[in-house]
Amino acid sequence: MRMYETIIIVQPDLGEDETKALTAKVQEVISSMKGDFKRLEDWGSRKLAYPINKFSRGRYYFLRFDGDAPLIAELERRLRLDDKVLRYQSVKIEKEASAPVVAAPTEIADESAEDASDLPEESE
């Protein structure tokens, strides 16, 4: 058993039952392949750093589970077939993050103005 986390970006303008169907499908895949479902976080609709399939916003889901390699393959196959899913990324993690990620849906803004002294970007 390995620990994985997957980030799924779906289209921002989905209805209630479509998101329900997605989460149900994910849980069903994990349970059918004898995986261990840990949690699924909804980060809400966020602005994408670059447009994907002409969508400038996307709804982020963070999925944390344990499983084996065939489970990942099956899960990604199912996600690939789904038109609503814009992007997904699975990462194998070595150790559990102690605190759950509180990724606030922030806009992508540059806040590095006052801290620029530590990071000199000047050119010769």
Next chain:
Amino acid sequence: MSDERTPQRSSGPRKKRPFQRRKVCRFCADKQVTIDYKEPRTLRYFVSERGKIIPRRISGNCSKHQREITEAIKRARNIALLPIAGTHIMP
């Protein structure tokens, strides 16, 4: 800079740079700060305005943490938390 300052040496060492404070890896200095591809706020310090990864000689990271930063930035780019090239024009 101009070449007139060192006329004798043609193939000497590289040009003297003005003195710079020795930079310290901020992740070695502060163990609280974690590198995570899901936190674009911390990763933002290590990309330029055009979205490029800032090299170690400028950012001052140690090699271990620079490797982790690079990995994290590439993952974050993949899921659109960080731009691939500067600011993209939204349709």
